[in-house]
Amino acid sequence: MKTVGTFLSRPWAVLVATVAFGAAMSLASGATIQVATFFLINVLLAHSVNLLTGFAGQISLGHAGFFGVGAYGCALLMRDYGVPLPLALAAAAALSSIVGYLLSFPAGRVREFYLAMMTLGFGMIFYEIAKEWTSATGGVMGLSGVPSPTLRTLSMFGVAIGPAAYLWIVLAIVAATTALLRNLIRSHFGRAYFAVHMSELAAGSVGISEAATKRSAYTLSAALAGLAGGCYAPLVGYLGPDSFALTRSVEALVMAIVGGLGSLPGQVLGAALFTYLPERLQAFAEYQFMAYGAILAVSFLVLPKGLAGVFTAPPRFAKIHAAALPSPLPVREPLPVADSPLLQAEKITMNFAGLLALDNVSLQLERGRVLALVGPNGSGKSTLINVISGVYRPTMGRVLFKGDDIARRKAHEVSRRGIIRTFQDPRNVPHFTVRENVLLGAHRLYRHGLWGAASNSRIALREEAAFLRQVDEMLQLAGLAELADWVLGDLPYGTQRLAEVARAAVSDPELILLDEPAAGLSETELEKLGVMIRQLRERRLGIVLVEHHMDFLNDLVDGVVVLDSGKVIYRGDMEGMRRDPEVAAAYLGIAEEEPAHA
Amino acid sequence: MDFALQLIFAGISVGAVYALIAVGLSLTFLATRVINFGQGSLLMLAAMVMAALLASGMGIVPAALSALGLAAILMVGVEAVAVRPLAQRAGSMGWVVSTLGMGILLQGFAAKFFGSQAVAFPSVLFSSEDFITLLGVRLSLQYLAVLALSVVLVLLLELILRRTQWGRAVRAVAHDPELASLMAVPVRRVVLVCFALSGVLAGVAGLLVAQITGTVDPAFGFNLMVLGFVAAVVGGIGNTFGALVGGIAIGVIEKLVGGYISTAAEHGIAFAVLMAILAVRPQGLFGRSELLKA
Numbered sequence: 001m002k003t004v005g006t007f008l009s010r011p012w013a014v015l016v017a018t019v020a021f022g023a024a025m026s027l028a029s030g031a032t033i034q035v036a037t038f039f040l041i042n043v044l045l046a047h048s049v050n051l052l053t054g055f056a057g058q059i060s061l062g063h064a065g066f067f068g069v070g071a072y073g074c075a076l077l078m079r080d081y082g083v084p085l086p087l088a089l090a091a092a093a094a095l096s097s098i099v100g101y102l103l104s105f106p107a108g109r110v111r112e113f114y115l116a117m118m119t120l121g122f123g124m125i126f127y128e129i130a131k132e133w134t135s136a137t138g139g140v141m142g143l144s145g146v147p148s149p150t151l152r153t154l155s156m157f158g159v160a161i162g163p164a165a166y167l168w169i170v171l172a173i174v175a176a177t178t179a180l181l182r183n184l185i186r187s188h189f190g191r192a193y194f195a196v197h198m199s200e201l202a203a204g205s206v207g208i209s210e211a212a213t214k215r216s217a218y219t220l221s222a223a224l225a226g227l228a229g230g231c232y233a234p235l236v237g238y239l240g241p242d243s244f245a246l247t248r249s250v251e252a253l254v255m256a257i258v259g260g261l262g263s264l265p266g267q268v269l270g271a272a273l274f275t276y277l278p279e280r281l282q283a284f285a286e287y288q289f290m291a292y293g294a295i296l297a298v299s300f301l302v303l304p305k306g307l308a309g310v311f312t313a314p315p316r317f318a319k320i321h322a323a324a325l326p327s328p329l330p331v332r333e334p335l336p337v338a339d340s341p342l343l344q345a346e347k348i349t350m351n352f353a354g355l356l357a358l359d360n361v362s363l364q365l366e367r368g369r370v371l372a373l374v375g376p377n378g379s380g381k382s383t384l385i386n387v388i389s390g391v392y393r394p395t396m397g398r399v400l401f402k403g404d405d406i407a408r409r410k411a412h413e414v415s416r417r418g419i420i421r422t423f424q425d426p427r428n429v430p431h432f433t434v435r436e437n438v439l440l441g442a443h444r445l446y447r448h449g450l451w452g453a454a455s456n457s458r459i460a461l462r463e464e465a466a467f468l469r470q471v472d473e474m475l476q477l478a479g480l481a482e483l484a485d486w487v488l489g490d491l492p493y494g495t496q497r498l499a500e501v502a503r504a505a506v507s508d509p510e511l512i513l514l515d516e517p518a519a520g521l522s523e524t525e526l527e528k529l530g531v532m533i534r535q536l537r538e539r540r541l542g543i544v545l546v547e548h549h550m551d552f553l554n555d556l557v558d559g560v561v562v563l564d565s566g567k568v569i570y571r572g573d574m575e576g577m578r579r580d581p582e583v584a585a586a587y588l589g590i591a592e593e594e595p596a597h598a
Numbered sequence: 599m600d601f602a603l604q605l606i607f608a609g610i611s612v613g614a615v616y617a618l619i620a621v622g623l624s625l626t627f628l629a630t631r632v633i634n635f636g637q638g639s640l641l642m643l644a645a646m647v648m649a650a651l652l653a654s655g656m657g658i659v660p661a662a663l664s665a666l667g668l669a670a671i672l673m674v675g676v677e678a679v680a681v682r683p684l685a686q687r688a689g690s691m692g693w694v695v696s697t698l699g700m701g702i703l704l705q706g707f708a709a710k711f712f713g714s715q716a717v718a719f720p721s722v723l724f725s726s727e728d729f730i731t732l733l734g735v736r737l738s739l740q741y742l743a744v745l746a747l748s749v750v751l752v753l754l755l756e757l758i759l760r761r762t763q764w765g766r767a768v769r770a771v772a773h774d775p776e777l778a779s780l781m782a783v784p785v786r787r788v789v790l791v792c793f794a795l796s797g798v799l800a801g802v803a804g805l806l807v808a809q810i811t812g813t814v815d816p817a818f819g820f821n822l823m824v825l826g827f828v829a830a831v832v833g834g835i836g837n838t839f840g841a842l843v844g845g846i847a848i849g850v851i852e853k854l855v856g857g858y859i860s861t862a863a864e865h866g867i868a869f870a871v872l873m874a875i876l877a878v879r880p881q882g883l884f885g886r887s888e889l890l891k892a
Contacts, residue, residue: 059694061635106876113633114831114876116694120635121824121869132862246820250702257695290706296699300692301683 009265009312015175022171026164033163034150035279037235040170041228042271046255047181047264048224053253054261055185056217057197058107059116062123063252066222068130068244069096070229072137075146075239085147085156089173089230096226097219104218108211115218123249130241140241148237170231177224180454182264186319187453187460188446193217194262194317195429195440202427204411205389205420206507207444216450225252247289254292257299260308262315269307314487317436318468319456325465340403342367342542343388343419343511348397348407350383350566357383358394359566365511368540370533372553374577375563376586381546382424384563385513388544389421390414401511416444420504421513424546426496430489434480434499435471437488441503442467471506477535478502479528494525501532511542518549526552550574562586603735605853611741613849614748615806619826620833620841621752622799628772628836629792632681632693634673636701637826638819640797641804643704644669645814646712648805649719658722666801673797674790676700681793701820709816716815719808744806749842751802755795756838768792772836821865825852828872834885843883 025036045067052058060066070092077083077091103122107115130137137143147154149166161169184190195203196213203210233239251274259270278285303309343365350358358380365371373381386392388399390411399407406414415421420441428437445467452460475481478498483491488499501517517529526549533556536543547553553560553574560577562570564586570577577583619641627633634640644665651661680696721740728739759765770778771788779785807822808814829848833840848868856864875882 053691057691059691061694061698103873105873106880110876110880112691113694114880116635117633117824117827118869118872118876120820121828121872124821124824125866125869128865129862132865246817250698253695287706287710290703290710293699293701293703293706297680297696297703298699300696 011179014178018171018175022168025167030150030163033167034235035275037163037167037170037231039271039275040167040174041231041235042252042255042275043174043268044177044224044228044231045252046259046267046271047177048221048228049252049256050259050261050264050267051181051193051224052217052221053256054263055190055197056193056214056221058104058112058214058217060119060218060221061116061246061249061253062103062119062121062126063225064244064246064248065119065123065126066096066100066225067229067232067248067252068126069099069222070226071233071239071244072130072143072229073226074230075143075233076136078147078234079143079145085154085161085169085234089227092230092233093223093227096229097223100222100225101215101219103222104215107214107218108209120246120249123246127241127245130244137239137241142238142240144238146233146237146239148234150235151237153237154234166235170235173227173231177227178264178268183319183456184450184454185264185315186317187448187464188443189216189450189453191317191429191432191436191440192443194431198429198431199427201391201411201423202429202440204391205415205423205427206441206503207412207415209410209412247292250289250292250296254295258295258303258306260306260312263306263308263312264315265312266306266308269311273307314431317432318439319461319464320435320468322461322465323468323472325462341365342402343544344398344400345384345388346398346400348384348387348399349395350380350387350392351395357566358387361397361563361566361568363561363568363571365542365544367510367542368537369558370537370543370545370556372557372560372574373544373546373563374548374553374560378565379563379586380566381563382515383566385421385515385544385546388414389419389513415507415509418508418510419513420507420509420511422497422500422504422515422517424515424519426493426500428488428496428500428503430487432488433485434475434488434491434495435468435484437499438471438474438502438506439467441506442470442508444507467506471502474502474506474532477528477532479524494521497521498525498528498532501529505532505536509541511544512536513544513546515546516548517545518547518552530556600735601857602854605857606850607735607737608741609850609853610846611745611748611849612807612810612853613829613846614745614752614842615803615845616822616825616829616849617752617842617845618748618799618803618806619822620830620845621755621838622796622803623823623826624830624836624838624841625755625792625796625799626677626681628768629789630677630681630685632697633827633835634676634681634701634796635694635698635823636676636680636704637796637800638821638823639701639704639708640669640672640800640819641807641822642814642816642819643672643708644801644804645719645808645818646708646717646816649717649808649814650712652720652722662722662805665805666798669797669801669804670794671797672704673793673800677790677793705816705819712816714816716813719812719814721809721812723809740809744810747802747806751799752838752842755799759838764788764791825868828868828875831872831880831882832875834882837882837884840882840884 025033049063052060073095074088074092077088103118131140149161149163152160154161192208192213195208196210200210255270255274256267260266278288341364345363348358348361361384375381387394390409393408398405401417401419446463448460448463475484480498483495488496497517504512518526521529560574561568562577562583569582569586570580623633623637647668648661648665651664676697680700681693684692684696723743724739729736759768767783767788770783771785775785829845830841832844848871852864852867855867
């Protein structure tokens with residue numbers, strides 16, 4: 001079944017099906033055309049929910065509100081101000097997107113369910129306002145007299161638009177939106193949405209701002225819902241508040257979930273099912289609300305991937321077809337030999353509610369040097385990495401990167417400045433392929449904007465191609481070339497670690513922090529890791545390595561700092577560390593009063 | 599002035615009910631980090647069932663107990679169907695959707711079973727005309743009784759959480775369920791009791807609001823749930839005292855806006871408060887921000 005589905009999702013097959021659908025419907029009766037147009041509007045609404053929930057992992061329980069802002073906005077503009085349809089639709093989307101942006105303001109500061117409750121509240125307020133603001137919305141009596149194709153009162157540029165013509169217009173809007181969404185999802189924007197959804201830590205570590213990404217998802221999603229509402233107003237010609245009650249929000253959610261969150265073709269399936277089922281099945285219409293409730297209650301358990309999971313392949317998040325395009329690799333300036341050190345951590349203290357994880361720790365690193373951070377478990381190595389990379393705010397102390405204090409900056413701000421880290425347990429996006437995960441590393445380097453990404457502009461494709469080729473080179477180096485198109489979550493631990501290091505390397509950092517990169521790697525994998533680290537050193541990066549594997553460190557590092565219980569107990573070279581009695585005591589537990597007799 | 603005092607008094611009274619709803623919402627949040635997005639339907643169902651039982655001739659006390667018992671049982675059902683099976687899923691998407699689904703299912707069921715029209719809820723605590731005059735202000739006895747009951751229940755719960763063995767167990771589970779279970783706290787039972795109690799609190803709140811409004815319909819609860827959530831957020835989720843302050847503040851603001859500006863603005867003001875508090879101080883007035891461990 002999946003092969004059929006995949007075949008049908010090809011662009012030309014979709015185009016043929018779309019045109020065939022439009023042609024068949026144009027010949028049908030008025031009522032059939034009306035329902036078909038409803039179906040198309042539902043596709044837009046489902047896309048809107050899917051973008052927000054399926055990709056960005058945020059929940060809106062107030063989509064009826066966004067839909068309503070678009071519908072009333074479009075209706076009033078057309079009826080009272082004579083604004084032509086295309087402009088009114090654009091305005092509907094814009095109005096709604098403003099509301100979405102305002103609502104998403106706390107994103108990034110609170111967990112998703114706060115925003116879910118907020119959108120639920122917004123949806124209900126909108127309904128109340130639609131009922132009571134009689135002068136604008138007509139109140140419970142509704143708003144009539146909207147130019148409508150059914151009543152033959154709608155015209156565009158002097159040409160009357162009937163139901164069939166209106167269907168073609170909405171069909172063109174839906175087809176274009178779907179194509180743009182498909183391109184957007186496969187760009188660095190889509191990867192950022194999904195990365196924030198799946199692993200906020202990984203997203204932050206490659207320079208993705210959690211708050212900005214979530215806000216952009218809300219804004220875009222609201223724009224789509226507003227557009228759907230804009231298309232809805234002329235279709236029905238009359239707007240009553242009951243069309244924008246909680247039921248509509250729930251219906252939009254049900255369509256997207258049953259269709260399959262994260263799948264674009266799934267949204268078409270979901271919209272079709274819930275447009276035609278109540279039409280055909282009287283029993284369903286009668287128990288609609290209860291059925292929606294039951295579906296929401298169990299869908300995540302029974303059919304987590306929705307209908308799309310049965311019929312189509314999972315979505316992909318890179319424009320692999322662009323890789324063949326000729327595009328010059330961005331020229332990498334050799335990093336300057338600066339006189340000031342690259343990184344200076346000064347007197348860092350980290351106090352977790354009484355537990356002193358770091359006590360007055362200082363260290364310094366120059367470009368092109370590898371510093372090992374060594375110490376027994378719980379000595380504060382990872383805490384220090386977390387402080388430098390912006391995951392923790394230190395209680396006291398400064399972190400100077402190229403002379404600027406970056407302590408207390410957010411993780412994504414730190415990584416945008418060129419400090420990239422990996423994690424003690426690899427943090428990847430498990431649903432991405434190896435290639436997509438590594439490509440995620442380049443996020444901070446992308447220059448093309450939202451429109452370029454959605455329209456597959458020349459610049460956008462060439463930029464994607466350049467990074468895809470860099471990713472390929474890095475995958476070669478890491479020995480992962482053969483696994484490039486495998487879903488990373490299904491691959492062994494060692495592969496996930498190497499992919500994470502490759503992701504960090506592709507982001508072209510100036511300072512890289514690797515938290516136990518060798519843990520759990522096989523001999524061959526260790527070798528690949530060594531090759532990657534040497535290449536980074538040749539590129540004159542500063543490298544901090546947290547590691548227990550002494551043989552691995554031996555021929556790699558230029559200096560060692562040893563931590564014990566949050567304090568620096570040794571700094572110097574590897575040889576000196578081996579002979580240091582305090583280090584031996586910390587590692588092997590020899591009491592300091594009785595020095596070991598060599 | 600008299601008008602303002604009337605409004606403030608009514609606001610304090612309904613605000614105390616919001617606090618009761620907020621405490622019910624936070625109780626499940628304490629135990630499982632889950633907020634029941636279908637809580638509104640439990641408020642509605644308790645009031646609906648009580649109205650139906652009273653109409654069929656049952657006494658006040660057995661009718662109220664049956665309604666509250668039903669709410670408790672339904673809440674345990676919500677835990678079993680919509681919360682526990684989704685515990686393994688990371689993030690909140692799963693449980694937000696599934697608990698909302700349960701709420702909608704119950705609302706649909708009520709609409710089918712009792713009809714979607716509003717049902718009269720008889721005066722049980724005094725009549726709506728009874729009042730006493732205090733310092734020259736007419737205080738409705740119904741509002742007074744609702745206020746007293748809500749405040750007593752909220753404070754009682756706070757006392758239980760702070761002073762009893764069971765309260766300590768709840769706080770241990772809230773802090774770290776795995777650790778609590780290693781310390782021989784019966785986590786499973788604590789969670790179930792929290793859900794059942796949350797259902798009872800929702801039920802009481804539903805009965806009290808229905809007493810004031812005089813009618814109840816299937817869509818009655820959702821608004822109240824959001825107001826309860828706003829109260830909880832203003833006070834800091836999980837903070838009982840904060841919920842009381844938050845609830846009363848919102849009740850008073852709402853009534854004043856409704857009385858002096860418009861009833862349409864009354865609906866919007868709590869929402870504006872929610873937006874403002876999330877933008878300025880998302881952990882609430884009395885809450886502490888959570889430390890994220892990487």
